[in-house]
Amino acid sequence: MSLDTATVRRVAALARLRLEEQDVARVQGELNGILGWIEQLQAVNTDGVEPMAGGTPGGVAAMPMRKDVVTDGGQAEAVLANAPDREGEYFSVPKVVE
Amino acid sequence: MHPTDFTLAGALAALNEGAISAEELTRAHVAAVEALNPKLNAFITTTSEKALDAARASDARRARGDAGPLEGIPLAIKDLFCTEGVRTTAGSKILGNFIPPYESTVTAQLKRDGAVFLGKANLDEFAMGSSNLTSAYRGVLNPWQRKDDPAARLVPGGSSGGSAAAVAARMALGATGTDTGGSIRQPAAFCGITGIKPTYGRCSRFGIVAFASSLDQAGPFARTVEDCAILLRSMAGHDPKDSTSAAQPVPDFAAACARSVKGMRIGVPREYRLDGMPAEIEKLWRQGLDWLRDAGAEIVDISLPHTKYALPTYYIVAPAEASSNLARYDGVRFGLRVAEKDSDLRDLYESTRAEGFGAEVRRRIMIGTYVLSAGYYDAYYLKAQKIRALIASDFDAAWGKVDAIVTPATPSAAFAEGENADDPVKMYLNDVFTVTANLAGLPGLALPTGLDHQGLPLGLQVIGRAFDEETVFAVGAALERAADFKAVPAMRAGA
Numbered sequence: 001m002s003l004d005t006a007t008v009r010r011v012a013a014l015a016r017l018r019l020e021e022q023d024v025a026r027v028q029g030e031l032n033g034i035l036g037w038i039e040q041l042q043a044v045n046t047d048g049v050e051p052m053a054g055g056t057p058g059g060v061a062a063m064p065m066r067k068d069v070v071t072d073g074g075q076a077e078a079v080l081a082n083a084p085d086r087e088g089e090y091f092s093v094p095k096v097v098e
Numbered sequence: 099m100h101p102t103d104f105t106l107a108g109a110l111a112a113l114n115e116g117a118i119s120a121e122e123l124t125r126a127h128v129a130a131v132e133a134l135n136p137k138l139n140a141f142i143t144t145t146s147e148k149a150l151d152a153a154r155a156s157d158a159r160r161a162r163g164d165a166g167p168l169e170g171i172p173l174a175i176k177d178l179f180c181t182e183g184v185r186t187t188a189g190s191k192i193l194g195n196f197i198p199p200y201e202s203t204v205t206a207q208l209k210r211d212g213a214v215f216l217g218k219a220n221l222d223e224f225a226m227g228s229s230n231l232t233s234a235y236r237g238v239l240n241p242w243q244r245k246d247d248p249a250a251r252l253v254p255g256g257s258s259g260g261s262a263a264a265v266a267a268r269m270a271l272g273a274t275g276t277d278t279g280g281s282i283r284q285p286a287a288f289c290g291i292t293g294i295k296p297t298y299g300r301c302s303r304f305g306i307v308a309f310a311s312s313l314d315q316a317g318p319f320a321r322t323v324e325d326c327a328i329l330l331r332s333m334a335g336h337d338p339k340d341s342t343s344a345a346q347p348v349p350d351f352a353a354a355c356a357r358s359v360k361g362m363r364i365g366v367p368r369e370y371r372l373d374g375m376p377a378e379i380e381k382l383w384r385q386g387l388d389w390l391r392d393a394g395a396e397i398v399d400i401s402l403p404h405t406k407y408a409l410p411t412y413y414i415v416a417p418a419e420a421s422s423n424l425a426r427y428d429g430v431r432f433g434l435r436v437a438e439k440d441s442d443l444r445d446l447y448e449s450t451r452a453e454g455f456g457a458e459v460r461r462r463i464m465i466g467t468y469v470l471s472a473g474y475y476d477a478y479y480l481k482a483q484k485i486r487a488l489i490a491s492d493f494d495a496a497w498g499k500v501d502a503i504v505t506p507a508t509p510s511a512a513f514a515e516g517e518n519a520d521d522p523v524k525m526y527l528n529d530v531f532t533v534t535a536n537l538a539g540l541p542g543l544a545l546p547t548g549l550d551h552q553g554l555p556l557g558l559q560v561i562g563r564a565f566d567e568e569t570v571f572a573v574g575a576a577l578e579r580a581a582d583f584k585a586v587p588a589m590r591a592g593a
Contacts, residue, residue: 003468014467015464016447016451017455017460018448018449018452027461027464031461033521033522034465034522034523037413038413041410041482041485044485046481046488049487050487051484051487052486052490053483055299055312055342056298056539057297057299057565058564063342075199078199078200079199081197082197082431082433083432084429084434093430093443093446094445094446095442096443
């Protein structure tokens with residue numbers, strides 16, 4: 001599968017990465033190089049194979065459970081300490097709703 | 099002996115005997131950092147004053163009879179671990195001003211056990227790279243030099259290149275790293291030191307800047323196998339803040355280093371014999387197996403048939419998880435914000451991320467976004483997860499026949515800046531021997547066992563069963579004893 005320029009622009013938009021027009025062809029070439037190399041995986045027979053999600057040996061069943069209770073909170077100042085822009089106890093962003 | 103030449107175990111003994119104080123030990127390492135860092139760039143941030151304060155506090159604890167297992171040991175911390183009150187950049191411009199209000203679990207445990215932090219070690223941006231050249235804070239120079247071309251700027255490997263270079267150059271007795279596809283083992287091999295990626299879940303990921311959550315795992319670097327074992331014991335253990343951290347007891351890994359390998363079965367996977375593999379790597383591998391045979395181990399040929407699909411599988415799984423994890427860098431809650439006066443929210447997101455992320459990170463986010471996008475998920479991501487299961491089951495089958503697997507750590511010695519840079523896929527091939535252990539969640543240790551024709555270190559890798567780091571340490575220590583690797587890099591403290 002080879003990406004056309006429209007798909008490259010669409011993926012950049014989905015990823016919220018500004019892509020300048022003069023960079024589209026270069027990025028397209030790089031992505032197609034990687035995807036062309038990945039294409040060899042289609043040759044592997046995976047019929048009936050359960051996908052492995054997560055890295056835990058033994059799978060999700062081996063992961064410890066904890067009680068579903070609040071363990072932390074009430075730290076607005078720490079949460080906001082690195083905010084690029086804030087007003088009181090809120091993060092500020094450009095106007096979203098007209 | 100110069101205090102920077104101690105092993106970690108040797109320094110602990112000297113501290114216990116009162117032959118040196120933690121303050122003296124730290125002062126020697128701070129001086130090494132100040133002397134060498136302008137050339138090597140192994141640290142993004144140094145914390146010399148804090149380190150000396152911590153060392154004095156450590157001496158006071160020892161005087162009270164309250165010494166922890168790492169009391170007074172100066173370490174480098176990969177700048178991917180959040181450290182409370184100390185800037186944590188992940189090697190990225192987007193986190194250039196980020197000061198975490200909390201401490202990662204791994205670094206909190208190292209501090210609990212008495213360690214002293216010298217600073218934050220350089221790395222590839224968001225741990226994505228094999229050369230340390232994707233760091234927004236410039237590359238790291240490998241302290242080793244080619245015999246024929248000492249002026250060539252060799253890379254330390256990546257992503258934990260600053261950690262590996264710092265330990266090799268005697269700027270620290272040990273360091274933390276993280277390994278998603280080889281980011282501890284490849285730089286350890288390139289810098290002639292030892293590093294282990296433990297079993298997935300052995301160490302908590304809480305407070306480590308996330309790259310690919312199902313593959314990321316923290317581990318230590320040091321100059322001996324035993325020193326890695328000592329550090330890992332402090333780093334490991336279940337953490338309620340990370341549900342993927344295993345509720346498994348943490349054994350005395352250092353004790354396992356003294357175990358004999360007599361009667362152990364060591365697997366040699368035929369698929370790791372690559373076409374065009376340099377003769378020196380082949381020779382290093384055969385030598386390692388001969389040493390283990392001499393020590394009483396049985397060498398067994400095995401097959402891991404899906405090995406050749408591991409790297410392309412990784413380059414679906416890791417970017418997919420990265421694109422999801424890195425969605426949090428939005429210019430709103432922390433980190434860089436880039437916005438024009440009349441920007442709307444979407445402009446703010448797009449400008450911040452385009453300017454804050456470097457080229458390799460943007461490339462991987464794009465790949466990840468594409469393979470997860472509607473219509474392509476099954477063909478790429480789901481397919482990769484199934485092949486990942488096949489790779490893991492190859493290992494499961496092997497554990498019926500062998501107790502550990504020995505392979506080369508890397509397909510070459512350290513390369514120079516600019517080499518492998520023309521094609522991303524060429525750079526990705528650095529991880530060909532290491533990435534399988536990440537996909538299968540298994541422990542893998544790299545250690546130096548020889549030199550190439552240029553006098554550069556070459557390493558072997560030991561892979562073990564899940565949660566059987568003890569066997570990995572035993573085999574690694576046996577190789578270490580036989581190799582008796584004494585070579586040192588040209589650039590080092592006290593040289």
